[in-house]
Amino acid sequence: MATGERTAKAGAAAHHGERAQLRKDARAVLETGVTGLTVRVQDERRRSTTVRAGVADLRGNRPVPYDAHYRIGSDTKTFTAVLVLQLVAEGKLDLDDTVEQWLPGLVQGNGNDGSRITVRNLLQQTSGLANYTNLQFQSLETMKQDFLANRYTSLAPEERVKLAMTVAPEWLPDAADPGSETRWSYSNTNYVLAGMIIEKITGNSWEREVRDRIVKPLRLKDTFAPGTSARIPRPTATAYTKFPGEKRLTETTEQANAWSDGAVISTTADMNTFLRALLGGRLLPAGQLAEMKRTVPAEGF
Missing domain, CATH: 3.40.710.10 (DD-peptidase/beta-lactamase superfamily)
Structure with a gap:
């Protein structure tokens, strides 16, 4: 495998791991009583990771929009x-x-x-x-x-x-x-x-x-x-x-x-x-x- 391919795959794996951790963290916040949240992280390469948890409205159980205004x-x-x-x-x-x-x-x-x-x-x-x-x-x-x-x-x-x-x-x-x-x-x-x-x-x-x-x-x-x-x-x-x-x-x-x-x-x-x-x-x-x-x-x- 070429060095460039290994680096790209390693980067993708790390990015996937960060997203999984971010989802876990978002769920932990949800357990404190928050009804819904959006989390966005941008790394040094300007790659953005956005996750959400909970609902946007308790009456309709819609997911929180990724682009929600707060x-x-x-x-x-x-x-x-x-x-x-x-x-x-x-x-x-x-x-x-x-x-x-x-x-x-x-x-x-x-x-x-x-x-x-x-x-x-x-x-x-x-x-x-x-x-x-x-x-x-x-x-x-x-x-x-x-x-x-x-x-x-x-x-x-x-x-x-x-x-x-x-x-x-x-x-x-x-x-x-x-x-x-x-x-x-x-x-x-x-x-x-x-x-x-x-x-x-x-x-x-x-x-x-x-x-x-x-x-x-x-x-x-x-x-x-x-x-x-x-x-x-x-x-x-x-x-x-x-x-x-x-x-x-x-x-x-x-x-x-x-x-x-x-x-x-x-x-x-x-x-x-x-x-x-x-x-x-x-x-x-x-x-x-x-x-x-x-x-x-x-x-x-």
Whole structure:
């Protein structure tokens, strides 16, 4: 057998083995209670492997479409961070600028202080600010009712921040060097503020900046920020949520309750393209990509 043939067969066997392992992993995720999922992996040769498990809809038992549109949730934060770091690279913003410099008077009250929080704190989740999404529900017992009553209501960014200002922060970063803060707590408020800073600097909506700076250059044909729309394009898979105290799943596909912290809709193929471009240096200069990779300890996360 020629060397080329042996190499090709070995590569095909390895690819088959990877697909089998990926299917096994997808089934393992399914066993945690997920109703359906799609997984796509692309190797260094740009060969893509896509597998699916479960169903797209519990009522019809349709398989999950390989090209399903999903709400990517907090992966949206990576898009927002890219926009911020692009502005840093352009000299329009510094990671050590304070929130107060760009959004004066917005972060204040109940011990909150925007002059003690930098853009770096926002991106690294070290600001200490309360998570506004935790304050949207009256209690765990009413979470389902609160969601259903407000699923089509899209709060303005200022309203989201205002919610967070109703309580004291977990901490305030060091006044002398806030960017050195390493205490960490997940807060969607941080990325709402980042989105607002993007709008303040560019004069454009956050949604437009996502489109013009990321979606168009990378030709992501199935990726967009939906604005105030609660709809999601077909093909898709039905989203379900198990609310506290509930035995049954609740259909939650249509919702309009996120923004620069979690609103983007995409597909596994587009996300593959986005992440490859990001890590390959197509979206950020080396210095800003290095900043993105700087981390702080995140206990239990």
